[in-house]
Amino acid sequence: MTRPIYVALDTPDLAAAKAIAEKVRHHVGGVKLGLEFFVANGHHGVREIAALGLPIFLDLKLHDIPNTVAKAVQALRGLDPAILTVHASGGRAMMEDAKAAAPAGTKVVAVTVLTSLDGDDLAAIGVNGDPQAQVARLVALAREAGLDGIVCSGNEVAAAKRAWPGGLFVVPGVRPAGADAGDQKRMMTPAQARHAGASVLVIGRPITAAADPAEAARAIESTL
Numbered sequence: 001m002t003r004p005i006y007v008a009l010d011t012p013d014l015a016a017a018k019a020i021a022e023k024v025r026h027h028v029g030g031v032k033l034g035l036e037f038f039v040a041n042g043h044h045g046v047r048e049i050a051a052l053g054l055p056i057f058l059d060l061k062l063h064d065i066p067n068t069v070a071k072a073v074q075a076l077r078g079l080d081p082a083i084l085t086v087h088a089s090g091g092r093a094m095m096e097d098a099k100a101a102a103p104a105g106t107k108v109v110a111v112t113v114l115t116s117l118d119g120d121d122l123a124a125i126g127v128n129g130d131p132q133a134q135v136a137r138l139v140a141l142a143r144e145a146g147l148d149g150i151v152c153s154g155n156e157v158a159a160a161k162r163a164w165p166g167g168l169f170v171v172p173g174v175r176p177a178g179a180d181a182g183d184q185k186r187m188m189t190p191a192q193a194r195h196a197g198a199s200v201l202v203i204g205r206p207i208t209a210a211a212d213p214a215e216a217a218r219a220i221e222s223t224l
Ligand SMILES: O=C(O)c1cc(=O)[nH]c(=O)n1[C@@H]1O[C@H](COP(=O)(O)O)[C@@H](O)[C@H]1O
Pocket: 008, 010, 034, 059, 061, 085, 111, 113, 114, 115, 116, 151, 152, 172, 173, 174, 182, 184, 202, 203, 204, 205, 206
């Protein structure tokens, strides 16, 4: 069985990331390493976590001119993550070049509208339309650019999947009922997000900040 939960190891501390990965490894489908981990630990850190045997989701959310992003993806060669993120708002050419630079086995997925943003935040950066409409627009662009899928909140995933039946749908902003939202604004429970069509559920603090991360991951999985 491919497990849908990827635990977000959001820490610059390699030993701490490794300790949590070891605890949850039998209850998750993979681990997500983000910007703070990569800036602090680089290729070496990714290799250390990969040695635990779980698929690696390298969440660098690349967003720059096409040449720079393509070179950055080339510079990841040898790490061969299972999943890599870029920002869809970097545009079609940037996404095309990122995909062309990635190894064949790496799924390149585009972040659409961050789950920490709501309609007011979009208006403040000059984006007209609600998150649902903006996600729909960027889903179409990511698909045209030849990417493998997108990142969106649980609120948009059903529509995204209808628009792109073969895509990979990564859903963060996932909170068990009653859990602290933190900085997330567009949220769903893990079960709701999974039933709405999420292929991968990205879950950080509800697992990593729990007294027993393995039990937290197991409990969430049992609701799916
Ligand atoms: O690309 C992501 O993974 C991502 C996109 C997004 O829109 N929202 C979002 O929260 N994430 C990531 O998902 C994780 C969520 O962590 P928690 O809020 O602790 O569950 C973090 O590592 C974020 O970087």
